Amino acid sequence: MTTNTKPQASTNSAVIRVILVGLLLVCGLVAFLLMSDDLRDRNMGGADGKLGGQFTLQSVNGDVSLSDFKGKVVMLYFGFVNCSQVCPVSMKVMQDTLDSMQPTEVDSVQVLLVSVDVENDDVDAVNQYVKKFRQDFIGLAGTTDQIINVVDEYGAYFAPTELKETDESRAYRHSSRYYLVNQNGELVDAMRHGSTPNELRARLRQVLATEFNS
Numbered sequence: 001m002t003t004n005t006k007p008q009a010s011t012n013s014a015v016i017r018v019i020l021v022g023l024l025l026v027c028g029l030v031a032f033l034l035m036s037d038d039l040r041d042r043n044m045g046g047a048d049g050k051l052g053g054q055f056t057l058q059s060v061n062g063d064v065s066l067s068d069f070k071g072k073v074v075m076l077y078f079g080f081v082n083c084s085q086v087c088p089v090s091m092k093v094m095q096d097t098l099d100s101m102q103p104t105e106v107d108s109v110q111v112l113l114v115s116v117d118v119e120n121d122d123v124d125a126v127n128q129y130v131k132k133f134r135q136d137f138i139g140l141a142g143t144t145d146q147i148i149n150v151v152d153e154y155g156a157y158f159a160p161t162e163l164k165e166t167d168e169s170r171a172y173r174h175s176s177r178y179y180l181v182n183q184n185g186e187l188v189d190a191m192r193h194g195s196t197p198n199e200l201r202a203r204l205r206q207v208l209a210t211e212f213n214s
Helices: 006-035 086-099 123-131 144-153 197-208
Strands: 056-059 062-065 073-079 109-115 138-140 158-160 172-174 178-181 187-191
Touching: 056 123, 056 138, 056 144, 073 086, 073 197, 086 109, 086 178, 086 197, 109 123, 109 144, 123 138, 178 197, 187 197
Parallel strands: 073 109, 109 138
Antiparallel strands: 056 062, 073 178, 158 172, 178 187
């Protein structure tokens, strides 16, 4: 009796192809997450294990501390001036968010951009950049140690890329989230990069409506 093995061989080949395609998709997803501007491999807070906290950095008008804004809701963002893709989008989202709010609400919100590009972004450069979006935005710069400390405290992330020496617009990978700090200086949310102005406005209003200790 002759056994026909062709159908079996064909089935095995099809299964192998499906497995290989699945592996390629998984590898592609992993690569995407590793290269994403909203990295999942972010730091996990300061020495006390808690996210958020006080800090002091430099602005064009001198030292700026988070405590200077007690009584306001702070929207904190980490980026850099030469960023050509992620940061302009995020800055525009924050601009549109405040533009859509009432003046009395805007008076109770402060946007801070912390630059992670210590080598190129001094206080003048960061200030000129943020003022392109709104005059009440504040740009902050600092030493390497200062920036690393704030990034760690807020569970953010940044690292130079392989393009750093040839393409300043892609010199850094960094987490892209909107960190919301309440009127008591406590981190209450880290909203994703894809958040819309409507979503940010709604969350800001929730935080603004929460009583704080004066």
